[in-house]
Amino acid sequence: MSASEDAPAGGALPPRDGAARDDAPLAATGGMPDHAARVALIREHLPPEALDPAQFPDLPPMLHHAARPEARVSRLAARLDTSAEDLAPFWAWLWPGGAGLLHYLVDHPGIARGRRVIDFGAGSGLVAIAAMKLGAARALCVDPDPMARAACAANAALNGVEVETSAGIAPAALPDADLLLAGDVFYDPDVAAPAVAILTAARRRGMTALVSDVGRHCLPEQGLSRLASYQARDVGDAPSSPPWTVTVHEWLDQVASVPPLR
Numbered sequence: 001m002s003a004s005e006d007a008p009a010g011g012a013l014p015p016r017d018g019a020a021r022d023d024a025p026l027a028a029t030g031g032m033p034d035h036a037a038r039v040a041l042i043r044e045h046l047p048p049e050a051l052d053p054a055q056f057p058d059l060p061p062m063l064h065h066a067a068r069p070e071a072r073v074s075r076l077a078a079r080l081d082t083s084a085e086d087l088a089p090f091w092a093w094l095w096p097g098g099a100g101l102l103h104y105l106v107d108h109p110g111i112a113r114g115r116r117v118i119d120f121g122a123g124s125g126l127v128a129i130a131a132m133k134l135g136a137a138r139a140l141c142v143d144p145d146p147m148a149r150a151a152c153a154a155n156a157a158l159n160g161v162e163v164e165t166s167a168g169i170a171p172a173a174l175p176d177a178d179l180l181l182a183g184d185v186f187y188d189p190d191v192a193a194p195a196v197a198i199l200t201a202a203r204r205r206g207m208t209a210l211v212s213d214v215g216r217h218c219l220p221e222q223g224l225s226r227l228a229s230y231q232a233r234d235v236g237d238a239p240s241s242p243p244w245t246v247t248v249h250e251w252l253d254q255v256a257s258v259p260p261l262r
Helices: 035-045 073-080 096-107 126-133 146-158 189-204
Strands: 048-050 063-065 116-120 138-142 163-166 179-183 208-213 224-232 244-251
Touching: 035 073, 035 146, 063 146, 096 126, 096 179, 096 208, 096 224, 096 244, 116 126, 116 189, 126 138, 126 146, 126 163, 126 179, 138 146, 146 163, 179 189, 189 208, 189 244
Parallel strands: 116 138, 116 179, 138 163, 179 208
Antiparallel strands: 048 063, 208 244, 224 244
């Protein structure tokens, strides 16, 4: 796979040979923490927490390693010989776009059942894990953050499913898959531009590509077909603040050009 040096050639999903597989070697190199050390840190310092059944009443019970203020994740950087910025726990909570995809998967379980799924910008991996619990054939979590990939592995083990992970995928060499799910990938122009290329390539390869977003400024104005909207809360929201409206769209094939970013 051309987008990731350590992914297998030919664009195929890596083989299923463990509860969770990461592209990174298990031996640390250059003083950087390895995948196993990151997984161990997450398991040691972030106790498992159940997703709120009131928010997801029809979702099979799911656990994840959630960051709470008392965990002080950034202060653990010295344990892994890395920086506090490296450990910023964006991977340790469910973003609104991910919540929208969870709702949509529950409402339409047939969209994942028996299919090969890519969770693009996976973060915690909860979208891929939910797809597996709802009968997906296999799931690949894609995220450039090594802590996010470790969280995907740790959370998959908590929920008794298998996922695979990769640091990245390329439009010209996408893994073999049927369904690509992308939540909250339009928060920054530097992230949105490659996301547009990946989503368009996936659609042209015959995949179903779904995008879930609260309407951030980089979300394209064209090339989307609205499927459903849900209410979701975000980490840090005040109890008195209204929930976000998150919309799930199907990504349409861009015939002439990719849609402009706002």
